[in-house]
Amino acid sequence: MRYSRPQTLPEAVALLSSGTAQVLAGGTDLYPATQAQDLAGDVLDVTAIPALCGIDRTADGLRIGAATTWSTLAEAALPPALHALQQAALQVGGRQIQNAGTIGGNLCNASPAADGIPPLLALDAGVELAGPDGSRHLPLAAFLLGPRRTALGQGEVLAAIHIPAAALAGRSCFLKLGARAHLVISIAMVAANLTLDGPRIAKARLAVGACGPVATRLPELEHALTGHSLQDAPALITEAALARALAPIDDIRATAAYRLTAATELLRRAVAGCAA
Incomplete structure (x- = not known):
């Protein structure tokens, strides 16, 4: 197994495009789904990439980095429109899970019972995907294709979730x-x-x-x-x-x-x- 922890998003995309590594953020879904003692195959840890972390106001609304943890979301000063997302953040497992688990991992795991998805759908959220051909944006509903299935393409990583300004009111x-x-x-x-x-x-x-x-x-x-x-x-x-x-x-x-x-x-x- 090869473990990589890139520092930039282009580096992560390059590593992901050149192999079959599985993306690791908090690991709170990845590890429980692993039956063996160790993870199989190469692992790409995205938690050191600044572009994937944090909550930022933009001209178009709000950008939430995909590796932002649930506890960060729960404790952030956000408008009442995101109160539902913060309520969900406080119910994603226990405190240890909230400190490690990420909003992007919740979406990429694509469980029918993923707590973060209904609040984000009710915010008209979209996703930003970074890949070898650049970035592309999709509505969240188009990103989720079914249980454990998403629209992520080869070499792509979920970079951020975007909330439009109109949904913040x-x-x-x-x-x-x-x-x-x-x-x-x-x-x-x-x-x-x-x-x-x-x-x-x-x-x-x-x-x-x-x-x-x-x-x-x-x-x-x-x-x-x-x-x-x-x-x-x-x-x-x-x-x-x-x-x-x-x-x-x-x-x-x-x-x-x-x-x-x-x-x-x-x-x-x-x-x-x-x-x-």
């Missing part, structure tokens, strides 16, 4: 349900991001995770909530409305029917939580 809330309160894989999770005009909803962004192969935005329900008051919202968030957008799955943690009921109630609570 709202309020947000994240909720998840598991078999216990902490350190659990979700049965269902939701993120709500609302822009309010007085008591009324001027814009809604809603996402549900852990109910299907990938987390899902709910554009039909978002449109239905727009213009209504927060008091009217719970009556509009129905299982029928969610069922039209979701394809809940049966697995060892819950049935599809239970997931649909849980996601509906969580979403009602998350929308109400945006008023707090």
